[in-house]
Amino acid sequence: MSATGAMFPPEMPVPLVEALTEPFWAAAREGRLVIQHCTDCGTFRHLPHVLCSSCQSSAHDWVESAGRGTVYTYTVVTHPVHDATAAVVPYNVVVVQLDDCGGVLVPSNLVDCAPEDVQVGLRVDAVFEPVTDEITIPRFRRTA
Amino acid sequence: MGTWPLRDRTSIVGIGETEYWKAGGATRTEFELACEAVQRAVADAGLTLADVDGLSVYSGERSDPAEVAQALGLRDLRYVSLYPGGGNSACAVVHHAAIAVASGSADVVVCYRSICQGQFGRFGRARVGSGTARGEVGSSVGGRQAFTMPVGLMSAAQSYALEARRHMYEFGTTSEHFGMISVACYANAQRNPRAVMNGRPLTLEDHQRSRMIADPYHLFDCCQESDGACAVVVTTTERARDLRQRPVLIAGAAEGLASGDGGDRFRRPPELWTSAGLAGVARDLYERAGVGPADIDVAQLYENFTGQVLMTIEDFGFCAKGEGGPFVEGGAVEWPHGDLPINTAGGNLAEAYIHGLSLVNEGVRQLRGESTAQVERAEHCLVVAGPSAPPSSALILRRAA
Numbered sequence: 399m400s401a402t403g404a405m406f407p408p409e410m411p412v413p414l415v416e417a418l419t420e421p422f423w424a425a426a427r428e429g430r431l432v433i434q435h436c437t438d439c440g441t442f443r444h445l446p447h448v449l450c451s452s453c454q455s456s457a458h459d460w461v462e463s464a465g466r467g468t469v470y471t472y473t474v475v476t477h478p479v480h481d482a483t484a485a486v487v488p489y490n491v492v493v494v495q496l497d498d499c500g501g502v503l504v505p506s507n508l509v510d511c512a513p514e515d516v517q518v519g520l521r522v523d524a525v526f527e528p529v530t531d532e533i534t535i536p537r538f539r540r541t542a
Numbered sequence: 543m544g545t546w547p548l549r550d551r552t553s554i555v556g557i558g559e560t561e562y563w564k565a566g567g568a569t570r571t572e573f574e575l576a577c578e579a580v581q582r583a584v585a586d587a588g589l590t591l592a593d594v595d596g597l598s599v600y601s602g603e604r605s606d607p608a609e610v611a612q613a614l615g616l617r618d619l620r621y622v623s624l625y626p627g628g629g630n631s632a633c634a635v636v637h638h639a640a641i642a643v644a645s646g647s648a649d650v651v652v653c654y655r656s657i658c659q660g661q662f663g664r665f666g667r668a669r670v671g672s673g674t675a676r677g678e679v680g681s682s683v684g685g686r687q688a689f690t691m692p693v694g695l696m697s698a699a700q701s702y703a704l705e706a707r708r709h710m711y712e713f714g715t716t717s718e719h720f721g722m723i724s725v726a727c728y729a730n731a732q733r734n735p736r737a738v739m740n741g742r743p744l745t746l747e748d749h750q751r752s753r754m755i756a757d758p759y760h761l762f763d764c765c766q767e768s769d770g771a772c773a774v775v776v777t778t779t780e781r782a783r784d785l786r787q788r789p790v791l792i793a794g795a796a797e798g799l800a801s802g803d804g805g806d807r808f809r810r811p812p813e814l815w816t817s818a819g820l821a822g823v824a825r826d827l828y829e830r831a832g833v834g835p836a837d838i839d840v841a842q843l844y845e846n847f848t849g850q851v852l853m854t855i856e857d858f859g860f861c862a863k864g865e866g867g868p869f870v871e872g873g874a875v876e877w878p879h880g881d882l883p884i885n886t887a888g889g890n891l892a893e894a895y896i897h898g899l900s901l902v903n904e905g906v907r908q909l910r911g912e913s914t915a916q917v918e919r920a921e922h923c924l925v926v927a928g929p930s931a932p933p934s935s936a937l938i939l940r941r942a943a
């Protein structure tokens with residue numbers, strides 16, 4: 399599923415694709431949310447990191463999430479601190495706890511949700527917003 | 543673990559600070575302010591610059607110790623320590639100074655912090671890499687920022703708001719609870735002529751009406767942005783007895799981070815989302831000082847944001863986990879009648895934001911009996927550095943017998 403309309407204007411900083419995170423962004427481009435997974439001890443981790451905090455292994459693969467989860471916490475930003483957000487306040491930032499992939503916490507946004515409707519505990523599904531040819535950002539939408 | 547060998551063996555013997563300004567108000571350079579604060583603290587102790595042989599500072603300190611040493615003509619610098627981070631360092635720099643003097647690696651160590659947000663980048667603006675974001679199309683961000691800035695998570699207030707909201711969800715804490723912390727700090731600032739917010743009293747209604755920054759945080763939940771510098775002088779308690787001021791004993795000092803905590807807030811264990819991450823530091827600190835929460839007469843608790851102060855109160859055992867809201871609602875943190883008056887000079891919210899070292903200065907004043915919001919017969923002052931900013935640190939200061 400794709401998002402309707404842009405969350406932020408084109409001046410918004412764009413993720414730099416780096417060696418560690420290339421598989422995450424490649425999957426997002428295909429409309430898939432993948433989470434880094436230690437192939438030695440099985441622990442999931444997000445944000446991506448070179449080492450597993452549980453067993454210190456660097457061996458990992460990327461496991462596809464169903465993209466379903468619950469809003470763990472959120473904020474609604476009213477005071478812009480970056481020129482790119484000045485025209486879009488108030489906007490929300492949510493932290494989604496995924497149902498799968500070890501319940502990792504994913505910082506993102508809720509699309510199609512008025513600021514006053516954001517709540518902890520909302521059920522959400524991943525949606526994918528292309529922001530450049532290279533970068534697609536996984537965001538979330540309230541489960542219908 | 544046996545008794546902490548440093549208990550009461552080191553003391554703070556001098557404190558100094560410059561005038562404090564709203565960010566942009568300083569009339570001299572940040573470096574000059576750093577040097578002035580050190581000079582004042584050394585003079586307050588009844589020492590001379592020639593006596594100083596150690597410096598203990600924040601790693602983010604722009605007034606480099608070697609530059610300061612040369613400018614001040616320090617003759618025999620034998621010990622320099624940098625603690626990683628920002629406001630989390632406020633008590634750790636004193637801890638490291640105490641270790642240095644107790645071990646004999648140095649005799650007199652000065653901790654200082656200079657901060658002019660008006661001359662350098664303001665913390666309340668988004669920063670991309672080393673610069674301030676101008677919003678040019680095509681700017682890209684790597685590392686952890688690749689997952690936060692593009693979703694609009696761009697400032698400390700926004701990140702800490704996430705934790706505050708989770709605390710509200712789990713425990714029923716309210717914005718008014720956060721506001722009561724701010725009101726207490728502002729009330730104390732009205733008695734303190736140094737405070738930037740002196741002459742600017744704040745009511746709970748003012749707090750509630752103030753503009754939202756990042757829900758649930760209003761303007762008055764956020765620390766100020768200030769210009770200024772301050773410093774403290776540490777030596778052994780044995781030597782302190784011969785100096786000008788009544789020594790203030792470092793009864794205990796502790797630092798560190800919780801298991802699983804670290805630089806990435808998203809990879810922390812869930813329980814740390816509603817805490818200051820300081821429960822372990824609190825346990826070590828009380829054990830080292832040989833006292834408990836009931837012995838603390840007054841506290842200086844670092845406010846990056848009010849909700850994090852409430853979580854600090856819980857981590858240090860002044861109330862049960864999740865009870866921080868009702869605790870502050872009962873007036874416990876208000877001077878002079880509360881059981882735990884906090885931030886008696888106004889704190890980061892209302893005195894000045896010097897990355898928390900000013901809180902150590904105020905702790906010393908309380909135990910000298912020199913605060914403008916003096917707690918009668920104060921024997922022990924708790925000072926806590928930046929919450930939810932691991933590794934953080936804390937001190938228990940004790941009035942000398």
